[in-house]
Amino acid sequence: xxxxxxxxxxxxxxxxxxxxxxxxxxxxxxxxxLDTSHEWIHERTGIARRRVAAxxxxxxxxxxxxxxxxxxxxxxxxxxLVVVATTTPDRTxxxxxxxxxxxxxxxxxxAFDLAAVCSGFVYALAVASSMIEAGTCRNAxxxxxxxxxxxxxxxxxxxxxxxxxxxxAAYLEQGSRSxxxxxxxxxxxxxxxxxxxxxxxxxxxxLRMRGREVYVQAVPAMTDSALRVAKSAGWQNGDIDxxxxxxxxxRILRSVAxxxxxxxxxxxxxxxxxxxxAAASIxxxxxxxxxxxxxxxxxxxxxxxxxxxxxxGSTALTWPGIRPVRLTDQxxxxxxxxxxxxxxxxxxxxxxxxxxx
Ligand code: COA
Numbered sequence: 507x508x509x510x511x512x513x514x515x516x517x518x519x520x521x522x523x524x525x526x527x528x529x530x531x532x533x534x535x536x537x538x539x540l541d542t543s544h545e546w547i548h549e550r551t552g553i554a555r556r557r558v559a560a561x562x563x564x565x566x567x568x569x570x571x572x573x574x575x576x577x578x579x580x581x582x583x584x585x586x587l588v589v590v591a592t593t594t595p596d597r598t599x600x601x602x603x604x605x606x607x608x609x610x611x612x613x614x615x616x617a618f619d620l621a622a623v624c625s626g627f628v629y630a631l632a633v634a635s636s637m638i639e640a641g642t643c644r645n646a647x648x649x650x651x652x653x654x655x656x657x658x659x660x661x662x663x664x665x666x667x668x669x670x671x672x673x674x675a676a677y678l679e680q681g682s683r684s685x686x687x688x689x690x691x692x693x694x695x696x697x698x699x700x701x702x703x704x705x706x707x708x709x710x711x712x713l714r715m716r717g718r719e720v721y722v723q724a725v726p727a728m729t730d731s732a733l734r735v736a737k738s739a740g741w742q743n744g745d746i747d748x749x750x751x752x753x754x755x756x757r758i759l760r761s762v763a764x765x766x767x768x769x770x771x772x773x774x775x776x777x778x779x780x781x782x783x784a785a786a787s788i789x790x791x792x793x794x795x796x797x798x799x800x801x802x803x804x805x806x807x808x809x810x811x812x813x814x815x816x817x818x819g820s821t822a823l824t825w826p827g828i829r830p831v832r833l834t835d836q837x838x839x840x841x842x843x844x845x846x847x848x849x850x851x852x853x854x855x856x857x858x859x860x861x862x863x
Contacts, residue, residue, distance in 0.1 A: 517635035517646070517689040518681030519823060521582065522830040523575025524793045525568045525651075525673045526780065527559040533667070540663045547667045548778075552756025556670030556781030558655045563835055564596045568673035569651035570609045572789075575831040576647060576675035577610070585610070585677070586643035588617040589634050591626025591785040593814070594653040595619055606649065616643065623704065624752050624813020625694075626650055626785030628821050631676065631809075632692035638680050645679040650785030659712035668754075669713075670781035674789025686803045687826025691738040693731045694819040704814035724758050724812040728820075729765040732810045735820035739806070743767045747805035748795065748825070752812055753777035753787045762810070774800065784813065793830035803827030 532555045533544035548554055559568065569590050577583060588610070590603040603617035622629040627650035634646035651673035658665050681688060700723065703716045728751060736746060749768050751759045756777055763773045776794040783790055788809050795801050805825040812818040 514682045515639055515641070515680060516683050517638040517678040518685045519676055519687040519689060519826050520679045520828065521576045521578070521580025521677030522789060522793050522796065522828055523572045523577070523579050523675045523833070524790055524830060525571035525575060525833045525835060526790070527557040527563065527568070527671050527835045529558050529560060530555050531558045536667055540661070540666060542663045542667060550755075550757070551668060552775065552777045553668065553781045554778045557672055559653055559671040559835060563653065563671075565592050565594050565651050565653045566596050566602050566605045566609070567835060568653065568671065569602060569606045569649045569675070571833040571835060571837065572651060572673035572675035572786075573606060573610055573647045573649050575833045576677040579828055579831040580677040580679070582645070582677060582679075585612050585615055585645050585647050587634060587637060587646040588612060588615050589620055589630040589646065589648050591620045591622065591630040591648070591650045592652060593621070593623050593626070593784050594656055602651070622785075622813070622817045622819075623815055624754065624782070624784045624787065625811040625815065625817040625819045627674070627788045628692070628809055628811045628819035629694060629817070631689065631821050632694055632819065634678055635689040635692070638678055645677065647675055647677055649673060649675040650787070650789055652784040652786050654713070654784060657706055657711065657713045662712065664717055665713055665715050668782045670783050672780055672783040672786045672790055674786045674793060676789055685826075686824050687828070689821060689823045691735050691822040692819065693735040693738065695727070695731065695817070697816045700816035703816065721755065721758060723816065724754065725761045725765070727816070727818045728752075728758070728762045728810045728812045731818050731820040732762065732766055732808050735810075735822045736808055739822035741806055741822065745806050746772065746808050748772055748774055748801055748807050750774045750788055750791050750795065750807060750809045752810065753780070753791055754782050754812070787811070793832065796828070796830050801825045
């Protein structure tokens with residue numbers, strides 16, 4: 507098949523970058539001021555620590571650093587489109603993405619924010635991939651960036667223990683469906699009747715979550731979405747090499763994996779170290795899996811998210827064998843001043859575009 511023919515053209519993951527604030531807040535730190543304990547939090551959620559940005563940090567700073575890292579990972583300097591998926595835009599108006607694009611030196615790039623709470627990254631991946639497939643743009647930065655510390659009530663043990671700050675970004679470019687890294691299928695959905703389950707109520711400052719009700723809905727919704735996307739990709743359950751679910755609760759991930767019939771070693775988790783980072787969760791989990799050498803080029807991946815809205819979504823893609831680049835928030839800011847992100851070390855031998863057999 508000619509790769510230029512529209513029906514074969516698709517978005518390919520070519521770079522992955524992350525930005526985590528350097529400050530770590532442990533469960534014991536929280537237990538010093540809240541009626542909770544490390545044991546309760548770890549047993550019920552799988553979280554041991556999370557990152558919290560320094561005062562004055564803006565979502566754009568984390569987004570920009572993660573995007574800069576993704577460009578370095580892809581060894582690219584240009585980009586047509588910047589999408590920032592976030593629950594915590596720096597301003598109600600305008601969007602965060604144009605500022606990020608300008609800070610990256612991407613003059614004139616299309617740029618907009620996308621609001622789908624914890625499902626934001628998979629929604630943004632679907633939008634940007636579809637635009638690449640349609641030929642509307644040649645490449646795109648899809649960024650999930652969150653500063654939940656700005657909307658979390660420090661006195662609310664139901665949310666303060668769960669959420670963390672961070673950002674992750676993917677660089678997509680045009681390729682074909684047989685390329686390693688091909689973003690193959692999407693499944694998106696919502697149920698606005700659940701809008702009060704995770705919400706910043708009108709006129710209020712802080713997020714409120716009815717955790718148990720969210721939990722109960724998350725498991726079947728994520729399972730069904732993952733099954734639908736795998737089926738669209740023509741995969742049986744056993745074909746999924748790695749399941750990268752939204753890191754909301756380790757027990758949710760285990761329940762979904764069980765229903766999908768996946769063994770634990772195929773379930774990617776990094777929730778212990780970063781907590782729930784909403785739209786940043788899936789790219790951060792992907793990067794940690796790559797860093798731990800848990801993904802091989804050509805592996806079949808299902809990414810599945812669930813969150814406020816309610817919203818949910820899944821992506822089926824193959825792993826390209828790229829090396830993620832990580833920046834801290836301070837490095838990101840220094841990078842922004844320099845307009846030049848460091849690429850850490852040489853690319854691994856398997857890096858670069860390769861085709862499935
Ligand atoms: N420390 C200690 N005890 C706590 C606590 C905390 N941080 N939070 C709640 N509790 C208590 C409750 O008061 C309750 O006590 P009671 O039985 O005496 O009334 C008990 O623990 C159980 O509370 P519950 O809310 O039922 O706990 P849970 O097992 O559902 O865990 C969550 C709470 C928030 C961890 C869990 O519901 C969850 O992860 N929900 C999903 C969140 C999610 O997926 N979000 C997705 C998108 S962002």
